[in-house]
Every structure is written in structure tokens, then in C-alpha cells.
Amino acid sequence: MLLYRLFFFVREAVQGIKNNAFIHAIAIGTITFALLTFGIFIITVINLDRIFDDWGKRMHVIVYLDGKSTEEETTAVSEAIAGLPQTGKVTYISKEEALSMLKENLQNQAGILDNLDENPLPPSLEVQLKEEHANPQSISIFVKEVKKLNNISDVDYGQEWLRKFSAFISMIKLVGTGVGGFLLLATIFIISNTIKLTIYSRRDEIEIMKLVGATNLSIQIPFFLEGITQGFLASLLSLGILYVGFKLLIYKITIDYSLYLGYVDIIFLPQKLFAALILLGIALGIFGCVFSMGRFLKV
Amino acid sequence: MIQMFDVYKVYPNKHSALTAINLHINKGDFTFLTGQSGAGKTTMINLIFCAERATKGQIVVKGINLGKIKKSRIPYLRRDIGVVFQDFKLLNSRTVFENVVFALEVTGARRAEIKRKAWQVLKLVGLQNRLDATPLELSGGEQQRIAIARAIINDPTILLADEPTGNLDSEITRDIMELFKNINNRGTTVVIATHNNILAQQYATRHLTLERGRIINPEEQ
Numbered sequence: 001m002l003l004y005r006l007f008f009f010v011r012e013a014v015q016g017i018k019n020n021a022f023i024h025a026i027a028i029g030t031i032t033f034a035l036l037t038f039g040i041f042i043i044t045v046i047n048l049d050r051i052f053d054d055w056g057k058r059m060h061v062i063v064y065l066d067g068k069s070t071e072e073e074t075t076a077v078s079e080a081i082a083g084l085p086q087t088g089k090v091t092y093i094s095k096e097e098a099l100s101m102l103k104e105n106l107q108n109q110a111g112i113l114d115n116l117d118e119n120p121l122p123p124s125l126e127v128q129l130k131e132e133h134a135n136p137q138s139i140s141i142f143v144k145e146v147k148k149l150n151n152i153s154d155v156d157y158g159q160e161w162l163r164k165f166s167a168f169i170s171m172i173k174l175v176g177t178g179v180g181g182f183l184l185l186a187t188i189f190i191i192s193n194t195i196k197l198t199i200y201s202r203r204d205e206i207e208i209m210k211l212v213g214a215t216n217l218s219i220q221i222p223f224f225l226e227g228i229t230q231g232f233l234a235s236l237l238s239l240g241i242l243y244v245g246f247k248l249l250i251y252k253i254t255i256d257y258s259l260y261l262g263y264v265d266i267i268f269l270p271q272k273l274f275a276a277l278i279l280l281g282i283a284l285g286i287f288g289c290v291f292s293m294g295r296f297l298k299v
Numbered sequence: 300m301i302q303m304f305d306v307y308k309v310y311p312n313k314h315s316a317l318t319a320i321n322l323h324i325n326k327g328d329f330t331f332l333t334g335q336s337g338a339g340k341t342t343m344i345n346l347i348f349c350a351e352r353a354t355k356g357q358i359v360v361k362g363i364n365l366g367k368i369k370k371s372r373i374p375y376l377r378r379d380i381g382v383v384f385q386d387f388k389l390l391n392s393r394t395v396f397e398n399v400v401f402a403l404e405v406t407g408a409r410r411a412e413i414k415r416k417a418w419q420v421l422k423l424v425g426l427q428n429r430l431d432a433t434p435l436e437l438s439g440g441e442q443q444r445i446a447i448a449r450a451i452i453n454d455p456t457i458l459l460a461d462e463p464t465g466n467l468d469s470e471i472t473r474d475i476m477e478l479f480k481n482i483n484n485r486g487t488t489v490v491i492a493t494h495n496n497i498l499a500q501q502y503a504t505r506h507l508t509l510e511r512g513r514i515i516n517p518e519e520q
Contacts, residue, residue: 002407004407004408004409004410008404008405015393019392019393205390208388208401210374211382212377212378212402212449213375213376213377213378213405213406213453214374214405215371215405216374
């Protein structure tokens with residue numbers, strides 16, 4: 001009995017798709033477009049996040065030492081900094097090394113440094129922070145700790161830049177959440193309306209099913225199956241388009257903007273999100289059906 | 300089989316479709332409901348198969364009080380009530396066979412049983428040779444025969460028909476009426492709503508006349 005019913009539901013769903021191929025194609029197209037927009041948004045957010053994360057990781061702190069401190073005092077400061085939990089790598093840059101680096105940077109204008117009586121540059125320690133501490137909050141704590149040490153003249157960590165960068169990231173996250181939420185709502189709205197139209201076009205069929213004694217559940221199941229099929233096909237289609245588009249664009253982006261990207265690889269959707277997008281497609285298909293059928297079942 | 304006790308039906312726009320209806324239709328009756336358009340015939344048919352609910356009064360069908368029936372039980376009641384409409388209500392994308400077996404399939408019947416019963420009812424309505432045609436390839440009379448075959452495939456104890464010959468010419472109307480009579484002779488209680496008084500006088504064993512929502516021949520109630 002159950003098997004006969006199952007067979008009937010599947011057959012009804014297949015027939016429903018076959019008999020209403022055009023309407024289904026429109027619904028699949030709409031869901032595909034909606035998921036595509038959502039997918040593009042997610043890929044953009046994920047990769048922006050990775051790029052910002054990488055920029056953050058490349059932040060370092062320069063601790064300028066008192067030029068008059070002895071070798072022992074310098075070693076003590078260096079060891080104290082190395083002992084802080086945020087510290088990754090500490091590199092000592094002597095006065096001489098600092099001057100030669102400056103000359104290198106000035107290139108053709110390096111001559112202006114020739115008339116100096118003495119080297120005015122202080123020795124410094126360049127501190128690379130551990131990955132997990134390469135963020136504005138950790139850096140502030142770290143700098144506070146460093147400033148407590150003796151024989152230090154100044155600490156430079158791009159304060160202004162860091163503040164702006166941090167504000168920028170917060171803004172991107174806020175705008176991203178807003179845009180993402182809006183997109184999802186718009187997607188649900190479009191899909192539910194499209195499916196409402198597809199079901200409206202089949203209201204006679206639903207009415208007849210009711211008249212001959214079909215239960216609401218047995219009317220809904222074939223529509224569920226159609227909704228699942230719609231959502232599944234649409235998510236596969238959108239992932240396919242997304243992937244091809246991604247591959248075509250990525251080559252150009254990597255070449256043209258490699259300077260800004262640093263060492264970050266632009267990635268496609270991670271596996272988890274890949275599955276989530278398929279599930280979202282299926283869920284949207286079912287959701288659209290359930291919410292659109294209600295009033296047609298009241299015969 | 301069908302009883303109504305002081306039944307009223309008032310629509311939300313305050314239009315009163317039925318007023319103080321009392322009737323008792325026995326098992327095996329061949330009943331006609333006649334009256335002009337808007338007299339309340341369709342409302343009465345709709346009340347019997349729960350497409351609408353009465354505003355006041357009690358309706359009992361096959362011993363079930365429709366005022367108290369749970370929504371989830373309505374489909375099971377409908378499987379025992381066949382309904383035929385003026386506009387046939389067929390699925391034009393499906394074949395004759397598919398339209399007819401549809402009513403059995405939703406009940407989860409076995410394939411062999413579905414085929415056997417489909418053959419029986421299609422033979423009864425004379426369409427056993429048009430199984431693969433779609434409704435739009437058939438005449439109005441043939442389409443109504445499919446609708447009747449679908450209505451009786453579940454062996455219902457009650458068959459309701461709302462203006463079943465409204466769209467058909469007189470010759471086909473006679474054929475369809477003979478078909479209803481034939482079904483009635485097999486023990487099914489038949490209720491036909493029509494504006495055609497002559498038909499009722501020709502075929503009815505009971506004839507109820509409605510006027511502005513009231514039965515005007517109480518001796519038939």
C-alpha cells in the first residue's frame with residue numbers, strides 16, 4: 001500500500017514537471033538567479049575577509065630603542081619583548097642597518113645623507129606578531145606592555161592606518177551583513193512569488209484532487225517533490241554557472257590585482273557552503289511550495 | 300442517506316443562499332433539485348460534500364454530522380460521494396484513463412485493482428475505446444462521461460451532479476440521464492441539480508424545487 005502511494009507521488013511529481021515544463025523552467029531560472037546572486041555575494045565576502053585577514057597578519061611593530069643603551073640593555077629589551085605572548089619573531093636592526101636601509105629606499109636621493117656628521121637613526125627591534133594576535137586589539141595590548149619597558153624611545157605600529165583599517169573592516173562587515181540579509185529576504189520573496197504563480201496555474205488540478213477525496217498531505221507531497229527537484233536543479237545550475245564564471249574571472253583578477261592581493265589565493269565556495277547552497281536551494285523550493293499552497297487547499 | 304434540519308447558508312456579503320431547509324433523501328433515491336439560477340441548488344450540493352459549511356442547522360450524510368466532522372476526515376467522506384459538474388472539471392493534460400483512475404490513485408489503491416475498475420466504469424460510460432485520448436479531443440458529451448466515470452470509480456454510495464447537462468444538447472442529455480438512471484439502478488443514491496424542469500419530471504423519483512433558497516414543494520421534503 002505504502003509502496004503504491006510512494007510510486008503514485010513520484011509519478012505525479014514527474015508528470016507535474018512534464019506537464020508544466022515551462023512554468024518549472026521559469027521557477028528554476030528564478031531560483032538559479034537568486035542563488036547565483038547570493039553565491040557571488042558569499043564568494044566576495046569570503047575572499048575579502050581572507051584578504052583583510054592577510055593584511056592584518058602582515059602588520060608588524062617597530063620598537064625604537066634609546067640610542068644610548070648598552071648592548072646588555074638592548075638584549076634585555078629584546079628578550080623581554082620575545083617573552084610577551086603576542087610576539088612571533090623579533091629582529092634587531094642596528095643604527096647602521098637602519099641607515100643603509102634608508103639609503104636603499106631613497107635610491108637616487110641617497111646623497112643627501114652623505115653630509116651627516118653622525119647617524120641620527122636609532123637602533124630598533126622589528127616585531128612580527130603571532131598570527132592569532134595580528135589584530136588591532138592584540139596589538140594595542142602588546143604596545144602597552146612594550147611601552148612599560150625601559151630604554152625604549154618610541155613604538156611605531158601604524159596607529160592611524162590600523163584605526164582606519166579596523167573601521168573599514170567593521171564597516172564592510174556591517175554592510176555585508178545588511179546586504180546579505182536583504183539579498184536573502186529578496187530571494188525568498190521572489191521565489192515564493194514565482195512558485196505561487198506556478199501553483200496558481202495548477203489550482204484546477206488541486207481542486208480536482210480535493211474533490212475526489214485526496215488528503216491535503218497527498219496533494220502536497222508531489223508538490224514537495226517538485227519543489228525539491230526545482231531547488232536541487234537550480235542550486236546545481238547556479239553552482240555550475242558560479243564555478244565557470246569564477247574560473248574565467250579569477251585568472252584576470254589574479255594578474256591585474258596581484259599587488260593588492262598579496263599572498264592570498266582567491267577561493268571558490270568552501271565545501272560546507274557548497275553543500276549549504278544546495279540545501280538552501282532545496283529548502284527554498286519546499287518553502288515556496290508550502291507557503292504558496294495554503295489557500296488552494298481550502299476547497 | 301442525506302438529511303438536513305433547518306439549514307441556513309448566509310455568505311459573508313449577507314446574501315442568504317438557503318433558508319430553513321429540511322429534507323430527507325433516502326438510500327437509492329433518484330432526486331432532482333430544480334430552480335432558477337441563484338435559487339440555491341449549487342449551494343445545497345456543495346454543503347453535501349463539504350465544499351461549504353452551513354451557517355446554521357444540521358446536515359447528516361451517511362450518519363455523519365457534517366457540522367462536527369473533522370477537517371482531516373472530509374477527504375474520506377468525499378471518497379464515498381462522487382461529484383459531477385457542468386464544466387466537467389477534467390485535467391486536460393491527462394488522458395481519459397488517467398483522469399478516471401485519478402480518484403482511485405489518491406486513495407492508494409493497487410495497480411491491478413485500478414485497471415480492473417477503470418475498465419468496468421469506462422465500459423459502463425461507453426468510452427472503453429478512448430483510453431488514450433485527452434479530454435480536449437473529445438466531445439462535450441464524452442467529456443461528461445469521463446467525469447461520471449471518475450465520480451463512480453470509487454463505488455460511492457452517493458452521486459451528486461450539478462447541472463451535468465447544462466452544456467450538452469438534448470440528445471446527449473438523454474444519454475447522460477440514462478447513464479445516471481443506470482448508476483441509480485445499481486443502488487447509488489443520485490442527486491441532480493438542474494434548472495431543467497422537464498428533465499426532472501421525466502426522470503425523478505423525487506423532485507425538490509428551490510426558489511430563493513427555500514424549498515417550495517414541502518410535500519417532497
